[in-house]
Amino acid sequence: MFPWGGERRFNAYSHYCRTHFGGRIQKLPVDAGFSCPNRVSRTQGGCTYCANNAFTPSYLTENDDVTTQLENGKRFFEKRYPSNNGYFAYFQAYTNTLAPLSVLRDKIESSLHVSNIKGIIISTRPDCLPDDVLDYLSELNTHTHLTIELGVESFHNETLTHIHRGHTVECTFESFEKLHSRNIPTGAHLIFGLPNETPTQWLSDVQLLNLLHPQFVKFHQLQIFKNTAMQSEYHDHPERFHPLSADDYVQFLCDYLERLSPEIVIERFSAEVPPRYLAVSQWNLLRHDALVRKVEEELLKRESWQGCRDAINRVSTEPTTANY
Numbered sequence: 313m314f315p316w317g318g319e320r321r322f323n324a325y326s327h328y329c330r331t332h333f334g335g336r337i338q339k340l341p342v343d344a345g346f347s348c349p350n351r352v353s354r355t356q357g358g359c360t361y362c363a364n365n366a367f368t369p370s371y372l373t374e375n376d377d378v379t380t381q382l383e384n385g386k387r388f389f390e391k392r393y394p395s396n397n398g399y400f401a402y403f404q405a406y407t408n409t410l411a412p413l414s415v416l417r418d419k420i421e422s423s424l425h426v427s428n429i430k431g432i433i434i435s436t437r438p439d440c441l442p443d444d445v446l447d448y449l450s451e452l453n454t455h456t457h458l459t460i461e462l463g464v465e466s467f468h469n470e471t472l473t474h475i476h477r478g479h480t481v482e483c484t485f486e487s488f489e490k491l492h493s494r495n496i497p498t499g500a501h502l503i504f505g506l507p508n509e510t511p512t513q514w515l516s517d518v519q520l521l522n523l524l525h526p527q528f529v530k531f532h533q534l535q536i537f538k539n540t541a542m543q544s545e546y547h548d549h550p551e552r553f554h555p556l557s558a559d560d561y562v563q564f565l566c567d568y569l570e571r572l573s574p575e576i577v578i579e580r581f582s583a584e585v586p587p588r589y590l591a592v593s594q595w596n597l598l599r600h601d602a603l604v605r606k607v608e609e610e611l612l613k614r615e616s617w618q619g620c621r622d623a624i625n626r627v628s629t630e631p632t633t634a635n636y
């Protein structure tokens with residue numbers, strides 16, 4: 313038994329769902345028709361890697377209302393996972409706090425009228441949490457299982473500027489602090505592989521993630537999508553990128569996990585999209601489940617586990633140098 317009470321060597325989201333809901337909970341992505349300030353007005357066309365359509369499930373139609381999307385999602389996943397214990401409404405597409413409060417309230421709360429919805433996950437940007445929205449989220453948090461998922465992506469301002477994220481690392485920390493001061497559960501989304509970053513930097517950055525201390529985290533390897541500014545950059549300046557092989561990514565993840573606070577629940581280790589969206593293919597299409605198995609095998613081989621290096625909330629004095 314590990315510090316989080318589970319048998320697996322990392323603090324898995326599946327364990328969290330079993331503990332809190334008695335079994336598997338499926339997320340149902342929703343496109344509530346919101347936009348993104350970064351695409352519309354701020355920087356040149358949004359984040360250089362942005363390809364939201366790559367993450368849109370086949371059953372999801374933007375023009376359907378939230379209730380219809382959720383019912384369609386339930387029908388889709390009922391067949392795949394008949395033993396589901398319920399669903400989370402996952403407001404995933406674009407920036408889901410970017411609308412007048414009355415519109416947000418209507419769209420978000422309509423999901424709670426759908427049967428077997430056990431909670432809501434709202435994905436947004438760190439710079440899109442004004443006070444009236446935070447007050448509303450505090451209220452919402454009192455009567456449903458709520459998570460606010462923020463795109464952190466990188467802990468380096470040079471990188472955030474380079475990829476046109478349109479916010480800073482300081483803004484990220486401020487937003488998490490505002491949410492935590494209201495006891496609103498948080499999730500962080502991070503990308504490994506952004507231009508001009510190295511695995512040694514990512515390993516050092518785990519200390520910043522421990523300080524940020526989200527309840528949940530999703531890790532994604534950088535994927536380069538067709539028809540994006542990043543595809544052009546990759547073509548013109550491949551030297552700026554540090555793609556890892558699948559085996560090296562497994563080694564990296566294990567090194568990272570050993571330094572990660574055991575309290576942070578891990579939702580994903582990698583992203584998976586239909587190959588037709590990718591400009592650069594990866595890992596011979598190794599699926600997420602297979603990657604997780606390799607991570608668990610490696611942790612077992614090392615006899616290590618998440619947080620075994622006691623990295624919780626303090627900066628390690630041990631040098632972190634990646635060998636890949």
Ligand code: SF4
Pocket residue numbers: 348349350351357358359361362363364406407437463
């Ligand atoms: S914040 Fe998200 S939706 Fe907006 S430009 Fe960046 S990746 Fe695209």
